[in-house]
Amino acid sequence: MSSELYDIVVIGAGIAGASIAAELSADAKVLLLERESQPGYHTTGRSAAVFSSTYGPPVIRALSRASERFFNDPRSEFTPHPLLKPRGLLFAARADQSASLEALHEELGDAVSRIPLTQAREIQPLLKADYLAHTLFDSSSADIDVDALHQHYLKTYRAAGDTLKTATEITGLDQSGSAWTVTTPHGEFRAGIVVNAAGAWADEIAALAGIAPAGLVPKRRTALLVSPPDGVETESLPMTVDVDEEFYLKPDAGKLLISPADETPSAPCDAQPEDLDVAVCVDRIQQAFDLPIRRIDHKWAGLRSFFADKCPIAGFEPGRDGFFWLAGQGGYGIQSAPALSRTAAALVLGTPLPQDIQDEGVTAEALSRTRADLNP
Known part of the structure; x- marks a missing residue:
């Protein structure tokens, strides 16, 4: 079976996977894989999201504050209107x-x-x-146009020339040297980095890679x-x-x-x-x-x-080069997506976190699998 080569494979095309794929697409050749016949079928497509900087644990509130500017002024050719509508x-x-x-x-x-x-x-x-x-x-709270946000990321990703494959279930995930091989019924795909944005299935994807569950x-x-x-x-x-x-x-x-x-x-x-x-x-x-x-x-x-502390993981698995977690957003994934995707993309690429996100108090440690609150 022949395999296709990419820089990064993102698993899951809900809001987490679509947003990080879009953020990475300007700097890398990215493949986005979705097990369902359409992106966002499960959590993203069933969300009644409200934007509120008062909602969630401290790191989520910080990410939400850092996301607010984008929601109010997306400056996207695919989103010609603000994504928020005031709702007390x-x-x-x-x-x-x-x-x-x-x-x-x-x-x-x-x-x-x-x-x-x-x-x-x-x-x-x-x-x-x-x-x-x-x-x-x-x-200050507001309704979020969830579909418009999701479509912004999917269209931005596609506009970079990258490929979304739906109805593509992951059946194997193996590492050899510096490369990961992602096996599906439709072929194999190789990449140096795999982003696990599989939502409720994130621990199952980790298990395919021989990685212990994170307790999702x-x-x-x-x-x-x-x-x-x-x-x-x-x-x-x-x-x-x-x-x-x-x-x-x-x-x-x-x-x-x-x-x-x-x-x-x-x-x-x-x-x-x-x-x-x-x-x-x-x-x-x-x-x-x-x-x-x-x-x-x-x-x-x-x-x-x-996860146990109700905060997401966005970071590489310790001891397993190239396996990146982006999971556990709970009920906050939509409102934090603009900042969390930029944060996660920086961590994947090994660049500093965006300054506006650092200014809100977000750190790589607060999102890592090894953080103290997740592993008391």
Whole structure:
């Protein structure tokens, strides 16, 4: 079987793989491989992403801050409009959740503000008056055009003359000397560097290379689309999140996207919603909102993959030249993609991290597999 030679093979064409492939394509011959028939079929294509610099652990918040300029001004021939649309984020708490609210406020600081309950119910009139006791508000959050972001990276990658191969499952991954051989049913591909951006399957890809798993845990999250009450205009409503993240509600093209914010460990798979999670979602939403749910217009589930400290790995595997991890973005992969892809590309190429990303406090160590928080 003949093999094709590349500088870098990227495994996975969701937002992680597409973005790093695009960032690398100006400096290297890159092959992008995707096991499904279309890129972004699993997590990326099922994301209801919101941009918020208050969302996630510190390194994610730093990457998100460093991504904001691109979201507002992509300067891409493939994305002629901003990728963000303003959408306030309201944290809602019951009386018994006051301690959680205080802890969240202390963590997020000036990024959020307390607003009177009367104002909270003006901007989110669906909240029940006898439910809401405390609030925090993030006025800087926004909806992300996920498909436009993903397409920007795929089109940028293709414009460099590089190749995307879909429906191409990895069946073998072997290193000989300084070269990796990636085996698929459609042929073999050789490269000096392999980027493991396989999402929920990242540990399985590592196993093919004889590399110990990094402890990635895919977790299922359920989402439903329902109609708003008659006469309620949804466009101006904020995203509303329980302070303990037991649910969220977000306007979506005239409907309401609701979720129980579940995080059920799962094997890597084509995730589907389970009846119990759907019932829990409806119950939690109806406890907090005046929202009769008589029919579910659409339901789905996706996998969000986490390492132990809920931060991604972007770095080479210690002791295995040329095997690079880009995995474990959890629920933050879309909002952090512009900065994380630039960071990861610099690490792959052995160049300094971009200065604007360093200025936010991001370091290579914070993203490495050997970091202390991942290996206490």
